[in-house]
Amino acid sequence: MSFLKKYLKGWQFRETNPSLEVGDVIDVFVAESNSATEGHVYIGDTHLIVEGAGPETVERQVRVRVTEFDAASTTGRGEFIEVVGESSYTS
Amino acid sequence: MSTENGGPGESDPTESFTQGDEDDEPRISFYGGRGMSAFPIAFFILWAIAQTALWRISDTGGLVVGILLGLIFGMFFVRGNWKTYANTIFEGMTQPVAVTAIVAWIWAGMFAELLQDGGFVDGLVWLADVGGIGATLFPAMTFVLAALFTTGIGTGYGSAIAFVTLFFPAGLLLGANPVLLFGAILSGSIFGDNLAPVSDTTIVSAVTQDSDIGGVVASRFKYVIVAAVLAFAGYLVAGQFMGGLGIGGDAQELLVAESEPIGLIHLLSMGVVIGAAVAGRHIVEAISWGIVVAAVSGLALGLLSLGDIVMFNAPEDAPLAQPLEFLPVLTIVEDPGAVSVGGSLINGAAGFFELAILVLLIIAAAQIMIRGGAFQAILDWSIENLATNVRNAELTMVGSAALINAVITINTAAEVAIGPYISKIGERFNLNGYRRANILDAQTAALGYIFPWSGGVLAGYTAMQDLPGEYDWLTADMLATPVEVVPFVFQGWLLVAVFVVAAITGFGREYVIDRESEEVARL
Numbered sequence: 001m002s003f004l005k006k007y008l009k010g011w012q013f014r015e016t017n018p019s020l021e022v023g024d025v026i027d028v029f030v031a032e033s034n035s036a037t038e039g040h041v042y043i044g045d046t047h048l049i050v051e052g053a054g055p056e057t058v059e060r061q062v063r064v065r066v067t068e069f070d071a072a073s074t075t076g077r078g079e080f081i082e083v084v085g086e087s088s089y090t091s
Numbered sequence: 092m093s094t095e096n097g098g099p100g101e102s103d104p105t106e107s108f109t110q111g112d113e114d115d116e117p118r119i120s121f122y123g124g125r126g127m128s129a130f131p132i133a134f135f136i137l138w139a140i141a142q143t144a145l146w147r148i149s150d151t152g153g154l155v156v157g158i159l160l161g162l163i164f165g166m167f168f169v170r171g172n173w174k175t176y177a178n179t180i181f182e183g184m185t186q187p188v189a190v191t192a193i194v195a196w197i198w199a200g201m202f203a204e205l206l207q208d209g210g211f212v213d214g215l216v217w218l219a220d221v222g223g224i225g226a227t228l229f230p231a232m233t234f235v236l237a238a239l240f241t242t243g244i245g246t247g248y249g250s251a252i253a254f255v256t257l258f259f260p261a262g263l264l265l266g267a268n269p270v271l272l273f274g275a276i277l278s279g280s281i282f283g284d285n286l287a288p289v290s291d292t293t294i295v296s297a298v299t300q301d302s303d304i305g306g307v308v309a310s311r312f313k314y315v316i317v318a319a320v321l322a323f324a325g326y327l328v329a330g331q332f333m334g335g336l337g338i339g340g341d342a343q344e345l346l347v348a349e350s351e352p353i354g355l356i357h358l359l360s361m362g363v364v365i366g367a368a369v370a371g372r373h374i375v376e377a378i379s380w381g382i383v384v385a386a387v388s389g390l391a392l393g394l395l396s397l398g399d400i401v402m403f404n405a406p407e408d409a410p411l412a413q414p415l416e417f418l419p420v421l422t423i424v425e426d427p428g429a430v431s432v433g434g435s436l437i438n439g440a441a442g443f444f445e446l447a448i449l450v451l452l453i454i455a456a457a458q459i460m461i462r463g464g465a466f467q468a469i470l471d472w473s474i475e476n477l478a479t480n481v482r483n484a485e486l487t488m489v490g491s492a493a494l495i496n497a498v499i500t501i502n503t504a505a506e507v508a509i510g511p512y513i514s515k516i517g518e519r520f521n522l523n524g525y526r527r528a529n530i531l532d533a534q535t536a537a538l539g540y541i542f543p544w545s546g547g548v549l550a551g552y553t554a555m556q557d558l559p560g561e562y563d564w565l566t567a568d569m570l571a572t573p574v575e576v577v578p579f580v581f582q583g584w585l586l587v588a589v590f591v592v593a594a595i596t597g598f599g600r601e602y603v604i605d606r607e608s609e610e611v612a613r614l
Contacts, residue, residue, distance in 0.1 A: 009601075029519065043603075059518065
């Protein structure tokens with residue numbers, strides 16, 4: 001990203017519930033997991049249930065493919081691909 | 092604050108403050124629960140309010156007694172062995188971030204005093220008079236210059252000391268309002284502390300949120316500049332309505348008319364400090380070069396004598412006093428009470444000795460609060476109960492960063508302590524590293540110069556205490572107090588307000604899916 005673009009980035013109002021598209025592959029932090037096979041991801045107030053993201057992925061950054069998404073309620077489901085990063089406060 | 096000049100490859104300030112979540116269980120157990128570990132700090136805050144606000148005694152030594160008693164009384168609430176409590180005091184006092192702040196104060200104090208004794212204030216008054224910058228414009232101009240100076244050298248504390256020593260008396264003489272002037276100086280320090288890539292707080296905010304410093308600076312520019320434009324307008328408007336003090340009527344006009352431009356040579360000394368800092372030199376090295384240039388140019392132009400810089404005032408009966416009396420740095424004094432070492436360097440540094448001890452003890456009390464679990468309890472509660480959606484999460488981040496700065500007076504130390512919690516709350520909602528770092532640093536930079544007991548305010552106020560001794564026309568009742576200045580630190584309040592609005596409206600918000608911050612090591 002160019003020097004000027006870095007300064008101009010972010011001059012906007014970003015919504016609390018960002019939209020996702022089915023098929024998107026995103027790297028996100030898992031907030032919590034209340035079963036052995038599902039994790040919960042919040043991107044702002046958008047809620048994604050991720051299959052395959054068990055308790056071991058909580059507070060770690062994981063790659064997720066979005067499999068379902070309802071733009072009206074900004075909720076959806078995704079599948080866990082891999083762990084790609086750690087939290088900055090545990091690393 | 093900001094003291095450690097240089098890139099992220101140098102010593103990492105985050106290594107130097109113990110973070111609250113390192114242990115699973117609090118190491119010190121208190122009768123009455125975890126909250127009692129806040130006793131020493133709470134006792135000190137009440138003492139400080141009583142002493143400075145209710146009884147108007149601005150004696151740093153008295154505050155030292157307040158925190159010492161807080162630490163002593165706090166010990167009686169400890170369950171089991173008191174040795175851990177005592178060791179935690181040592182652990183807190185030996186945090187390198189606190190010590191680096193003290194080093195910056197002392198160096199900046201010597202530098203500013205040297206410039207003051209070398210006629211820089213006189214030069215500033217001349218320049219403002221010739222340039223038509225009167226009392227009403229002076230606070231706004233001071234804000235801009237302090238902001239530029241701090242952005243150049245990266246140390247807000249050092250800048251506050253230098254500008255209080257130099258611009259404050261110049262402004263008073265021109266008829267500017269003292270409280271507004273002090274507020275403008277602190278605002279300039281906040282601007283630079285928040286934005287300078289070489290500022291300690293900038294580095295800590297980036298490192299604790301896993302973000303590159305260049306990206307953090309670029310992404311926070313939008314918040315800082317919005318606050319700064321409003322603050323500048325605020326100082327322009329307030330300058331119209333808030334009058335200055337009458338300083339001897341005709342005497343004031345005479346002093347302004349008699350001011351000379353020669354002292355402006357010290358712009359060169361300030362330029363050397365900025366240049367060295369921007370070139371990546373350590374702040375101690377940069378200010379040391381400024382001291383050398385100020386001393387040499389002052390001596391060469393006859394603005395200073397060696398005795399003005401350092402003077403040994405020896406008693407008559409000292410063995411080698413009489414034979415060496417010809418030395419320009421030695422004077423024999425008859426009055427035993429006058430035996431001392433004087434001059435710009437000691438006068439500039441000495442004011443900060445008591446403050447240094449006070450701040451070390453406050454950091455120790457904050458460490459007791461962290462080790463005793465009071466801090467953890469507050470944060471756990473806020474994460475559980477307040478951060479219920481992304482908007483509230485961002486407001487909680489603003490609030491928790493503000494809270495820690497109320498307790499830990501050195502703002503870099505406060506930032507290191509709260510960094511992991513900001514990260515924890517932000518990552519839960521997938522806010523990216525830049526957004527988290529910017530929320531963290533804005534509150535840290537702002538409130539570190541707003542709370543009357545914060546390091547920035549105390550450093551500036553301590554420098555101010557020396558002014559009545561320097562100028563015949565300047566009396567103690569002309570000074571601005573730390574409590575009075577609180578509403579007038581416009582850049583600080585506006586920066587906090589910008590982030591409250593940004594949290595509510597989503598201005599500048601970025602998620603990790605929008606952009607990921609780059610690696611920490613990249614500048």
